[in-house]
Amino acid sequence: MEVAVLDITGKDTGRKVELSSDVFGIAPNDHAIYLDVKQYLANQRQGTHKSKERAEITGSTRKIKKQKGTGTARAGSIKSGVFRGGGRMFGPRPRSYSFKLNKNLKRLARKSALSIQTNDNNLMIIEDFNFEDPKTKNFVSVLKSLELDTKKSLFVLGNENTNVYLSSRNIKNSKVINVSEINTYGVLNANKVVITEGSLEEINTNLSK
Structure with a gap:
């Protein structure tokens, strides 16, 4: 051509x-x-996205309520992802997309x-x-x-x-x-x-x- x-x-x-x-x-x-x-x-x-999980959140490790007898689900830490201010569950971590x-x-x-x-x-x-x-x-x-x-x-x-x-x-x-x-x-x-x-x-x- x-x-x-x-x-x-x-x-x-x-x-x-x-x-x-x-x-x-x-x-x-x-x-x-x-x-x-x-x-x-x-x-x-x-690939620098990052959110904090419960192990990285600053907060008390005290058990917030007794295990049984409350009528609600058991909870062991205020840093759990189910609470406001807690860590994110399975959040993004730094990675390479290449x-x-x-x-x-x-x-x-x-x-x-x-x-x-x-x-x-x-x-x-x-x-x-x-x-x-x-x-x-x-x-x-x-x-x-x-x-x-x-x-x-x-x-x-x-x-x-x-x-x-x-x-x-x-x-x-x-x-x-x-x-x-x-x-x-x-x-x-x-x-x-x-x-x-x-x-x-x-x-x-x-x-x-």
């Missing part, structure tokens, strides 16, 4: 690149996508996500670019030229480009990442995926294994 290469002003450079059918043209695997997105979202959870997925499945999920965006004409290839200084207005100008200023976009750069990254940090609906940071959730969450020409080879190398 051939795709035209645009410059940062949105004009056709006259060049075309060949997209690998093994990365951008596979039949999407929905279950692999589901698992990879589930893992990504699970990893975003802090789980393991093998590399082949994650690779399949990312190829599926890229294939979906390619099939929906949401993939754009632009030539490599850089800014002399990190200025937000420079990146906003690129977005307007590519008609992405009102859309959620993901820019994938081949090399670490500090100025472009810093210029994009204040833009709410746009995110700039390196090839090594590509993830299924980020690709599918964008209305447009913009890939620089220089990053294609590394994407093919990483995902064609």
